Amino acid sequence: MSQPPPLGGPNATHTPAQIRRNRLIFLAVVLVLAGMVTFSALGPYDTEDQSATLKAGDCFQNVGTDKAAKTKKLDCADPHADYKVLKMVENAVVDTLACSDVPGTTGSLTRSGSGKWFVVCFEDNDEKGEK
Structure with missing residues (x-):
């Protein structure tokens, strides 16, 4: 063998x-x-939240979830720019109070960034382009 x-x-x-x-x-x-x-x-993709850079007149898309929103700043004509900032309120904690006097507000979000609190009051963006 x-x-x-x-x-x-x-x-x-x-x-x-x-x-x-x-x-x-x-x-x-x-x-x-x-x-x-x-x-x-x-x-x-860019998943960094850009809420702290928003100001009145800016448009953005929520790239997060409804419970954990992450904003992505976009041109208002962009078809993905779903929301338009009406007012940015610094040193505010309660979004419903901060945005109660802002006409046209359909939503708001509260953030703590760089050691300060702020609230973004926004509406649906009517200027966005078609998809």
């Missing part, structure tokens, strides 16, 4: 071509994993 060929181990010999191929495969796997980590960390 003959013996089976040896499996890969400490005595296995690999040709230089096999070693190069294995190194290239390893490098490709590392690059793909690094790309996936970078993409998930940076992403193709």
Whole structure:
């Protein structure tokens, strides 16, 4: 009875071509994993909340949720600019009180940014373009 060929181990010999191929495969796997980590960390989208930069007349889109809104400042003609800022009230905590005297207000959001509180009073944007 003959013996089976040896499996890969400490005595296995690999040709230089096999070693190069294995190194290239390893490098490709590392690059793909690094790309996936970078993409998930940076992403193709901007998720930073821009509420603190809004002022009266600016338009924005909520890129978050209704309970955890994140604003993205846009041109008012942009088809995704759903809301228009009517008033930015600094050092305010209660949005219903801060926006109660602002005519046309359909919504508001309260934020704490850079150690200060502010409220954004807004309405639906009638200037946005068609999709």
